[in-house]
Amino acid sequence: MEYDFRKIELIWQAAWKKNETYKIANNSLKPKFYVLDMFPYPSGIGLHVGHPLGYIASDIYSRYKRLKGFNVLHPMGFDSFGLPAEQYALETGQHPATTTEKNITTFKSQLDKIGFCYDWDRELKTSDPLYYKWTQWIFLQLFNSYFCNTQKKALPISLLIKKYETKGAMPITGEIIPGKHFTASEWNEFTKQRQEEILMNRRLAFSKYGEVNWCAVLGTVLANDEVVNGVSERGGHLVEKKKMRQWYLRITDYADRLLEGLQTVDFSDSMKEMQRNWIGKSEGAQINFEIKDIPQKISIYTTRPDTIFGADFMVLAPEHELISSITITEKQEEVAKYIHYVKSRSERERIAEVKQITGCFTGAYAINSFTEKKIPIWIAEYVLAGYGTGAIMAVPCADQRDFLFAKHFNIPITNIIGSYYTGENANNSKEAILENSDFLNGLLMKDAIGIAINKMEALGIGEKKVNYRMRDAGFSRQRYWGEPFPIIWSDGIALPLDAKELPLQLPHVNTYGPGPDGEGPLANIKEWSSLIIPLQERTEKELSPNYSIMEKDNEVPGYINSSVHQWKNTISFAKQNRKDTTAEEDIIWQELRDKKIAGCKLRRQHPIAGYIPDFVCLEKKIIIEIDREYNNNEEQKLFDKGREEWLKEAGFNMIRFTNYQVNNALDIVIKDIEQAILNNDKVALNAGSNNPIFTRGTGVEVKRETSTMPGYAGSSWYFLRFMDPNNTQIFCDRKISNYWNQVDLYVGGTEHAVGHLLYSRMWTKVLFDLDLIGFDEPFKKLLNQGMIQGSSRFVYRKKNTNKFYSYDTILDELLFDKIHVDVNIVNGVELNIEAFKKWRPEYENAEFILSNDIYVCGTEVEKMSKSKYNTVNPDELCEKYGADTFRMYEMFLGPVETSKPWDTKGIEGVHRFLRKLWRLFYDDFKGPIWTTTTPAPLERSGGEAATDAELKVLHRTIKKIEEDTERFSFNTAISTFMICVNELTDLKCHKKEILQPLLILLSPYAPHISEELFQQLNFDQISFSEGDLQGGSIFDASYPTFNSSLLAETTKEYPVSINGKLRTNILLALDLEQQQVEEIILQNEIIQKWLEGNPPKKIIFVKNKMINVVI
């Protein structure tokens, strides 16, 4: 019997699914282990060979841990909100929900072919309302919390309000600053707007005016990475900064804790470093300078307060707010000109011309409080408005940029560091002894820093200050395909929705273009965003319980509205309706007819009072309506509304869907229906009826927030939802999150180093502070996967001809067109000429100039991408070699963390290994050849016990595989398997005693073949050929235990070196001591040859290692 991997893999994948082998319980006596892959975005292009690398690594580790006796959580889901789907929708008109769903299906089928052990019952999609309900809920927690600076943690904002009401906001020491401090009674006198404004300054999720990249031509706001060199990535249109109301997360408050937390997690040094750089903490001083003749003060930030006496000028950022008030009259024109110049400079120019020195003097002078010295105040673009205070004191002798600036504008330079300053360059050393520095004279600079700050604090002119480079995280996007904010704006006040009003669903739209004034597409849907309800506009008639659409309405199929006495008529209409259905109703009915949701049945066209709903759940009193075209008719809308009100009084809630939704987002429709029935907490799910307005809005200007949340919203907490994915009461049950706790192993690429990882770390800390979870770091250990690059192939066509020259015949590449060729039609570097001719019609008649009868292609390592024709599809490899081979080859390629180019060629070697393994069990002619000493009833017998040599091979393998898997060194583990199989083949070992433990070791790496052989070894033919796992899966076997005594040796082949250079090997007993060894060594012929009769200077002997003779 041959190794038929196609058949084997299909059987076992189906069997594992059927037997729920990967289903994981939330409670177990076993210790827990949580392995997680970074949330993938389901792109439309599908997987290439680079994507599964990390998934395979985490899969191996999960299976290994399971065998080691852990309860292993290893889920998978999709970060399914995001721009590409929306972009695609803009281009093709297909709804993002539809394309996303399609992509996920493809993605999943690709993953399944590789045989991962995901518990698919826990699958998540961030765009699923049942999921983003909780994203919105957590947002509300952030909105309703503030960071307490004394306790250094998040607290409910209600505590802050209480404090303001009773104590106000007063300084602990020092003066009251108007606008910042207030008393309790002042607070209570403030208008609602003012109070909300103050609270907004403390909320962890807050809204303020911020700058966005606005592209007038595209009429939309662009993300930073959509702006390249100051123009839009698409189309190259001009992008300018525009102030708009935006949402932010106050991540800066968590900067210190994010830094401290890094010490408790096991991330790579480079990863921690990146995060530290991003946070960019610096300690220094904020110093206030008086301005000559002007009452205001300039506040500057510096990390080197010790150099204050070397401050020869001040520099303000061109955006600094004091500029207009300090500039003297004579300089005003010049300053205005300079500011205009700076504004006109595009981002591109500013970056490109970093070295160019520009600036402008304001004519104003600051005063050094220690010396009363006048210091000129300049403006220059090298000072950034966003960092520190947007103003610096320039110390040219100690800072290179200040130095260049001073030289350029001929500003005299004061030397405070003696010989450390050469006049050629600035010197930023902290080791110099200060001169010309008043009370700091004679001090070492690094000692002077603290002394200077103390003095400034004592004099009240400055204070110690910590600065961060990190900014608060922008949290709104003017886009459609994201979570809507559960926020209503009413007269400038942001009102949160109530938790029970969640999820606030994304309304379905037909166009995805931007809204007015840079708002997102949602702003176009007035019936969703605008919440001014014409309550008073409704007529008496509509509100009356007896309201009905009269006889004429009978013409409208599907809708009958009558008073009670028309009941009989109604029933016969209902019967008729059941026959005359619409296509959309049929679609829904197919989905729901036999499904019992929460034990409830759904009926179709079942009369309720005088009304015949499309579908109704009588038990839960929920009506489902599918709206058709005529429901958009204004008159019809009024009728519908009245009907809805009336039914509500009868206790029926109505949810509505459009035909469009049914046709394009059926899964969401079904899910909504299920949830409405499951919850039955009177939460109306449909956007139109989800309306908090009656209690909260003032009715003047009430509208929903039309921005949506960014991609990282859903991915910041998904690892928690995986623990308890179906909970309808809370985002994750506390008992369950206590059990699973942190992610023990998190696998993913470095591209998420600062974005996703920082955000999810912050969210975790907030949830921890609010006592919603019991740990404050999400990921205990991070394993970075390297990128798999593409190895591109090129053909060379002589310019203006159709002649292709083999790469090694080419002398001057410039005479040729270098063309990417599909790597799948190249074998190594040899082009498959026939396939190439068929590849593109224009190459059909191509001529080839060969070398040694073959066409050699050029090669280059590039990013793997469709456009470079260097992608390799995992499906094809699984088809050709099997998933086990594919998995092992990806791992065999090298360490998981390093990037490397893909080369399919080596895959044969791994495949050969699996076939060789198979041959330990099966002979092509003889069939099964394994033997056992203790045969099961149906097993072949007559085997002998394993020999010492065989046991040694096995146990050496156990030891090494365990060590290597434990340290994620999968490539060396695979080598070890190869060595083991090679050795067992040499030993002609076919003993179950040896082979079965080997299969268990191998099963995390090659699950299909291992399961197949394991079942064959233990159970009868009939059961395993059907994929029957009655006898238990190999994944529930227990891991072989390593027995060190089997490896104990009594002798060793010692390498003997002369002066460190290996000369010979000598077999010695391990218990020999130095002296005995020396005696033996000196007898050795080769050693004697090298000694040439002289005695050795020294003999170094390291037991069980080596011997070195020094001569």
Add this chain to the structure above:
RNA sequence: ACUCGGGUGGUGGAACUGGUAGACACGCAGGACUUAAAAUCCUGUUCGCAGUAAUGCGAGUGACGGUUCAAUUCCGUUCCCGAGUACCA
């Protein structure tokens, strides 16, 4: 420019706290089986020199230098490649 990684055969890579450099695999060369091919198996394969050969000698982990009985591993200088950050005061 700064910070962090990394440079080992024709290729991917191995060598764990300094102790036999090149495991394992690809590729290549030769051979066996076969009418032939595929598949499979066997042998060789860091480079140079000498030898029919077993083998011996020399060089060798980007380059140069140092520490050490011994360095791919530790230290210093330098070159190259990759990643991240970028006027951050």
